[in-house]
Structures are given as C-alpha cells and as structure tokens.
Amino acid sequence: MKFGGTSVGSAQRMKNMVSLVAAAGNATVVLSAMSGTTNSLISLSQCIVDGESGNAAKQIDDLEKKYRDTASELISDTALLKEAHSNLDSIFSELRQYPAMEFSEKQEKEVVAFGERLSTMLVSLYMKEKGMNSVLLDATEFMRTNSDGEPDQEYIKENIEIAMKRHPGVDVFLTQGFICRNHKGEIDNLQRGGSDYTASLIGAAINADEIQIWTDIDGMHNNDPRFVEGTTPVSELHFEEAAELAYFGAKILHPTCVQPAKHANIPVRLLNTMQPEAPGTVIFNAKPTHTIKAVAAKDNITAIKIKSSHMLLAYGFLRKVFEIFEKYQTPIDMITTSEVGVSVTIDNERNLKPILGELEEFGNVTVDHDMVIVCVVGDLEWKNRGFEAEVVNALKDIPVRMISYGGSNYNISLLIRKEDKIPALQLLSEHLF
Numbered sequence: 001m002k003f004g005g006t007s008v009g010s011a012q013r014m015k016n017m018v019s020l021v022a023a024a025g026n027a028t029v030v031l032s033a034m035s036g037t038t039n040s041l042i043s044l045s046q047c048i049v050d051g052e053s054g055n056a057a058k059q060i061d062d063l064e065k066k067y068r069d070t071a072s073e074l075i076s077d078t079a080l081l082k083e084a085h086s087n088l089d090s091i092f093s094e095l096r097q098y099p100a101m102e103f104s105e106k107q108e109k110e111v112v113a114f115g116e117r118l119s120t121m122l123v124s125l126y127m128k129e130k131g132m133n134s135v136l137l138d139a140t141e142f143m144r145t146n147s148d149g150e151p152d153q154e155y156i157k158e159n160i161e162i163a164m165k166r167h168p169g170v171d172v173f174l175t176q177g178f179i180c181r182n183h184k185g186e187i188d189n190l191q192r193g194g195s196d197y198t199a200s201l202i203g204a205a206i207n208a209d210e211i212q213i214w215t216d217i218d219g220m221h222n223n224d225p226r227f228v229e230g231t232t233p234v235s236e237l238h239f240e241e242a243a244e245l246a247y248f249g250a251k252i253l254h255p256t257c258v259q260p261a262k263h264a265n266i267p268v269r270l271l272n273t274m275q276p277e278a279p280g281t282v283i284f285n286a287k288p289t290h291t292i293k294a295v296a297a298k299d300n301i302t303a304i305k306i307k308s309s310h311m312l313l314a315y316g317f318l319r320k321v322f323e324i325f326e327k328y329q330t331p332i333d334m335i336t337t338s339e340v341g342v343s344v345t346i347d348n349e350r351n352l353k354p355i356l357g358e359l360e361e362f363g364n365v366t367v368d369h370d371m372v373i374v375c376v377v378g379d380l381e382w383k384n385r386g387f388e389a390e391v392v393n394a395l396k397d398i399p400v401r402m403i404s405y406g407g408s409n410y411n412i413s414l415l416i417r418k419e420d421k422i423p424a425l426q427l428l429s430e431h432l433f
C-alpha cells in the first residue's frame with residue numbers, strides 16, 4: 001500500500017491512512033513525504049547553493065514547526081509524543097548542519113530525503129499508539145540503483161527479504177518511498193513522484209498479491225483532470241496502456257512504475273484515500289476492449305527534423321542518427337520518417353547543442369521548442385477500424401507537427417504546440433468520450 005503526499009498531508013490524513021492499513025491487516029506500506037515538503041527541501045537546497053543562509057535557516061525553522069505541530073496533533077500518548085519530539089530534535093539538528101557544509105548534488109539528495117524520513121517516523125509512532133504490530137524499515141538498506149541509475153532489482157529483493165526476516169510475525173512493514181542508495185552507496189532518489197516506483201519495486205520483490213497506490217483521486221481518469229472538466233475514472237487498464245499513460249504525462253503514476261508490476265504480473269490498483277469505497281482503477285493483463293480509454297499529455301518536448309538528400313534508399317542512415325542521441329544519452333520519445341527526412345522528439349535539451357552540431361553533418365536540421373505530446377491510449381490494435389480517424393478528426397482545427405501510430409497496439413501520439421495543449425485535450429474528451 002503506497003500513500004502519496006496528500007494522503008499523509010496532515011495529522012488527520014495520517015490517521016485516516018493508518019485506519020486503512022489497519023483494516024487491511026497485513027501490508028507493506030510505502031509513504032511519500034507530506035505534500036509540499038519535497039518542494040520545500042528543494043527550495044532549501046537552492047538557498048544553500050545560493051549562499052542565502054538566513055533564508056535557509058528560516059525555511060528549516062518553518063519546516064520544523066510544521067512537524068512539531070503535526071506530531072502534537074497526531075500522537076496523544078505522552079511517552080510516544082516525547083519520542084516523536086526527541087526524534088525531531090535529532091533530525092532537525094542534522095538538517096541544520098547542511099547550510100554550513102560544502103554543498104553539491106550529493107548533499108542535495110541527502111536533504112531531499114528528509115521528507116520521507118520525517119513522514120514515516122511520525123506514522124510509525126502513531127501505528128504504535130494504535131497498538132499495531134508494525135515495524136519501520138529503512139528504505140536505504142534495500143532500495144538501490146545500479147551504475148546506470150536503474151533500480152537493482154536483485155539487490156532489492158535479496159535485501160528486503162533480509163530486513164523483513166529480522167522481524168518475524170510482524171503484520172505491517174512501513175518504509176520510505178522515493179529514497180534509495182546509488183551504486184556507490186550514497187543517498188539518492190527515484191526522481192520526483194518516485195514513491196510509486198518504490199511501491200511497485202517492493203511489490204515485485206516480495207511477490208505481493210496486489211500493489212495499491214492510494215492517492216487523492218479515484219483512479220486513472222480518461223483525461224487530465226487538471227485541464228479538462230468532467231473526466232471520469234477508467235475501471236480497467238492493461239499494463240501497457242497504463243505504462244503509456246504514465247510515461248506520457250498522467251501524473252497519477254510515476255513514468256516507469258508500471259514496469260516492475262507488469263514484469264511480475266502483479267495487479268496495480270489506484271485508489272482514493274478520501275473515498276476508499278470507490279472502485280478506482282485496476283491495472284493488469286486486461287482483455288482487449290476495442291475502446292479508446294484515456295488521453296494524457298507530456299510537456300517540454302523538443303522536435304528535431306533532419307532533411308537529407310542522401311537518405312533516399314540509403315541503409316544505415318537511421319542508425320547514424322540514433323547513434324548521436326545515444327552518444328549524448330538523450331532518449332527519443334517519438335519518431336516519424338519520410339523518404340527525405342526524419343523527425344524525432346526529445347524531452348531533455350541538456351545536450352541539444354552538440355547533438356545538433358553532429359546532426360548537421362547529415363543535412364538540414366530544424367528545431368521546434370515548447371511542444372507537447374498528446375497521447376491517446378486504448379485497445380488500438382490496427383485491425384480495429386476508425387480510431388485513428390476519430391483522433392485526427394477531433395484535432396482538425398489544431399496544427400499537428402507529428403503523428404505516431406502503429407508502434408504498439410495501445411497508442412496514437414500527436415505532437416502539437418504548447419499553447420494548443422488544453423484545447424486539444426478538451427476536444428479529444430468531447431469527441432472520444
């Protein structure tokens with residue numbers, strides 16, 4: 001059971017989530033930081049980098065006050081409350097050392113990890129107060145990435161088993177989402193929103209019956225509820241459909257969190273802590289439905305077009321193009337080709353300059369910044385007629401830079417301008433659902 005930031009966002013929400021865990025009986029529980037805390041810690045790190053020590057000290061004071069208040073509201077037992085405050089003493093005195101330190105990316109990652117350390121510490125004491133047979137495990141003892149920055153699934157499996165075996169007969173294991181160690185043993189994390197990924201990795205490692213992602217909405221909606229009114233939850237998704245939606249911008253799931261569950265064939269259920277009786281969404285090896293299920297959008301996309309007079313009938317051209325992106329460790333999201341050119345998209349401009357420099361050797365290169373990929377997901381097996389026509393028709397008044405269809409049985413992606421994103425999402429909802 002993974003509870004996100006809003007689901008642990010106040011003492012009252014923590015009480016609610018603990019009652020959901022108590023009702024489940026046996027569970028491994030992954031917690032995010034309280035909502036807002038990770039952002040505060042990132043802004044604190046920026047203050048430290050900028051040498052604004054007064055501002056940094058104030059931010060730490062504000063954060064400490066928030067946690068002292070939350071502890072007092074959450075815990076009534078005198079001895080346990082005393083323990084919470086004494087833990088806060090040591091956690092905050094540790095945090096206060098950072099502004100005086102030499103501060104690089106390593107220290108920033110340590111600072112950002114405080115959020116999940118704080119939320120799990122408080123919830124663990126509250127579980128004790130409720131008389132639950134629970135143990136807090138330190139995620140940095142078993143969550144680990146390899147030298148490619150990918151989760152080391154073998155290490156995780158082996159070490160979480162060791163950690164759990166130290167506490168036989170326990171009903172509830174509690175641990176931090178998001179945080180881990182890298183291959184050098186330093187504190188690291190699984191990127192923003194990474195607690196979902198922790199939950200899925202742990203679910204696969206312990207061969208859980210089900211992975212539950214508890215959040216602030218009743219499942220995966222058929223469009224982005226932040227931009228479109230009247231969206232509705234999708235009751236079932238195939239693993240592949242959910243993976244496409246997560247990767248292409250449905251914020252409810254971390255981009256890669258579906259993979260471990262899919263690989264282990266463990267269903268993932270998206271549930272709402274504020275409305276626990278709602279059915280939510282279940283992600284599994286769902287049967288084909290012959291329907292379009294949902295739409296998502298991914299921002300900050302750059303499109304690159306390479307037009308080459310030599311491409312005609314030339315084998316090896318695409319390989320040369322892709323090798324440049326590989327050399328600069330820049331993943332490609334979308335591709336379209338014609339006889340005289342190829343267009344690709346990337347979501348990371350860090351190495352754009354050298355990439356363009358090398359691509360120009362092949363021909364004429366043009367770049368479009370601030371683009372958005374709109375991704376339509378469902379049972380889009382090519383023999384199911386008419387879906388692509390419906391999608392294109394819905395967007396007939398919006399300029400479309402690229403279209404990608406047929407790469408999988410599950411998606412159609414379209415590249416549009418940033419300013420057209422909200423109208424495009426709305427039009428797709430009107431036409432498709």
Ligand code: ADP
Nearest residue numbers: 004005006215217219220221223224250251252
């Ligand atoms: P948590 O803190 O629990 O991890 P997130 O904020 O990361 O929660 O994800 C939940 C949010 O995702 C929702 O409140 C909603 O605004 C947003 N969201 C974006 N796209 C979708 C979608 N297709 N379905 C449901 N929620 C979505």
Ligand code: ASP
Nearest residue numbers: 032038178192193194195
């Ligand atoms: N606390 C982290 C974040 O805000 C991880 C998570 O909540 O999933 O990104």
Ligand code: MG
Nearest residue numbers: 004193251252
């Ligand atoms: Mg999230």
